[in-house]
Amino acid sequence: MPGKKRKADTKMWGSTSPSSSSSRRKGGSSSRRGGGGSSSAAYGGASASGINESKAEKLFAELCEEDNPGAANMEGICKLCEQLDIDPFKDIRVLVLLWKLGANKKPAEIQKEEWMAACHKFQLDSIDKFKKLLPGLDTGFLDREEFGDFYKFCFQFNRAGTHKTLDKELIVDLLKMCVTGGRITSHRLETFCEFLETTKDEGYSKITLDQWRSFLDFSYEYPDPKALEGYDEGMSAWPVLIDEYVEFMEMSGKKK
DSSP states (O other): OTTOOOOTTOOSSOOOOSOOOOOOBGGGOOOOSSOOOOOOOOOOOOOTTOOOHHHHHHHHHTTSBTTBTTEEOHHHHHHHHHHHTOOTTTOTHHHHHHHHHTOOSSTTOEEHHHHHHHHHHHTOOSHHHHHTTGGGGOGGGSOHHHHHHHHHHHHHHTSOTTOOEEEHHHHHHHHHHHSTTTTSOHHHHHHHHHHHHHOOOGGGSEEEHHHHHHHHHHHHHSOSTTGGGGOOGGGOOSBHHHHHHHHHHHHHTOOO
16 A cells, blocks of 8 residues: 555454354354355466466565565555555455455465466466456456355455454445445445444354355345345344344334
8 A cells, every 4th residue: 555564464454353253043053055165276387378487476576575475465465456556445356356366275365376376377477467457357247156256255355364254344344345336236235234333232243254145145135125025034044134134124214
């Protein structure tokens, strides 16, 4: 970020607490339907793709701390954003780029083998070539399945180490970045963020991956107030968080 020196473990979109919580679901189950994530291709050291590997490696080395040349942390990612002229705190293309580069092994960093595999896949060995990717990083180009994978990545990448939850403040910021632009209705996004921001339930101070993904599925199934007319809490298989969000809308008159 211009004008600021960042610590290596700083989060771009917020910070998470060391403590974790479990998702509350009716019937005691924390499992969900479906699931799965993307995995990056292994870097085999081949040069048949036509890129200049030494240039790609040099680009990566410039993003790394001297004592950890095998991974670029958040400070390095912010440096890459500076070179690409994009805002690492507000521009969703940062997350889309990291997702496409396959930064899956550890939260808040991209490893050298992931970087090199992506450089071969997308023919990248200069900042100019990275910049040519930017127009295609709009989430509007992703179909529903691709977006679901990206949406899961956004949660996983922002975790702190081995912790399984994100602070609700970070969740709100991520939602406002990820699902704007018509992916879900503005009513659904705004009311859910308001619910998280105003709830006094400490059980929702941290959000699990299951709850994060359930909100997107719920938003697809119940996109607007009219669709919620058929919502039956008694028959609901959604996490309790979703039931209480619907109750919040009923009590505030926003379900209609």
